[in-house]
Amino acid sequence: MTTAAEAAAMMPEIQMDQVSMRYRANSNEVLALQQVSLTIGKGEFVSLLGPSGCGKTTLLRIMADLLEPTGGTVTVAGKTAKEARLAQKYGIVFQSPVLYDWRKVKANIAMPLELMGLKKAEREKKAMELLELVGLQAFKDKYPWQLSGGMQQRVAIARALAMEPEILLMDEPFSALDEFSRERLNEELLSIWSAVRNTVVFVTHSIPEAIFLSDRVFVLSPHPGRLSAVVEIDLPRPRTKEMRNSPEFFRLIGRIRDSFEGV
């Protein structure tokens, strides 16, 4: 099969070249990211994996144009990250769902559509489609705080997909959930993604989560934050929960763990 890496080389969606990020904390200078270069292909699902302090979230925020790197360049679909943001190419899901308390579930999902200037009928239709996609039709008229944490995060995912973004950026979206919900949402996310097929960049500190979801895993190491390995996940799709117990799965876990110890 053509590897995802080859696909990435053909149709790059996100390219980062020598991206660095320095913070000034008091009088000390902290190097959060040291010359990270990577290419993510169109339609690829990649994870940024690493322990706390490795700069994975910083890297994601630079891709999203929520942070400006102190060095290097970011190219998203042939444009700068800012141009891509202004062209509404991003959907973002954070660790907390960040839902609007004053809006019911359906209206939460419709928020980006309102900002795009869609007509009411179109918004309704699109919001209902998204609710169906994440399996929450029955909860459309509930307030966010009436839902469980996992449901809230599914609303956040639906909302992030509302603008039909080319790129979905997810910053540890399931890390606040218990292990069981997390695994179930991993499966749900893949089934949603198989319907949408956009580019996904997923930040996590869970090795099994990164393996289960991704085409490729970018392993980051801390102090200073840098890219230490890229691991190809050659498990076939669609992924099933049985694969979590397969020898290949454990082999990949071992490989990624080794790549940490190597640094």
Add this chain to the structure above:
Amino acid sequence: MKGRSFLANGRWQPALVWAIALVALWEAFSWYLLEVREVPLAQSKLPYVHEIIQTFGNYGDTLFKEGKVTFGNAGLGFLLGAAAGVVLAILMSVSKPVEQLTFPYAIASQMIPILGLAPIIYGIVHDEKLSRILIAGYITFFPVSLNMLRGLRSVQPIALELMRSYAAKPWSVYWKLRFPASLPSLFSGLKIAAPLAVTGAILVELMGAQHGVGVIMLRNLYYGPSHTYMFWSTVIVGAVLGVLSYLLISVIERIAAPWQPDLRAKQGGER
């Protein structure tokens, strides 16, 4: 479901028992002062409740009429003050220089005693109605602007980043995020301000006016012991107006922001 809640669940019963006990205690103590201890001017100190109720019966229309004048002026001033407070809070949240320039003065303005300010304002505008409105507005202004500002600032940074990722216009960020998020704070400011506005209006009336609760309050105080019951009636009317203003804001809050955390628990049974 909501309609039956208060009457059907029997929560009013303890409240009723409590109220009856309080009135009985009052009556007993009033009788004790008057008949047992024979304190001079006993009825001015703690009048019989039934006498006050009788006064309400006899002079209800007057009290109602004057109360309406006070409430109307306080309400108008309240609306103006609240509007000004909201506008200033928005300006302060948009621009740091505006905040630094105006905030110290807003605080300093609260140091001026209303008792001193009222005659000054009356001296300038020469209109009792207008002075009442201005004082009520002046009192309302500060708690509203302070709470509104806090509400506008209560938005999580991450929610602003989300707006940024949508490439939302600054105007949309206000209208769709900051403003709705500020409603719970705004209402707590309005609930503080509303009874204060009523008190402020009464205070101005005490200083010389033709109409209002404050006017008959002062007049009956002036007439002395023979008008004790009427005086107490006016005090009670003043208090009722304050409570009424608070309840009115609470009702509006329930309609405008039923989602806010303070109102969630009471909806109950949903979870």
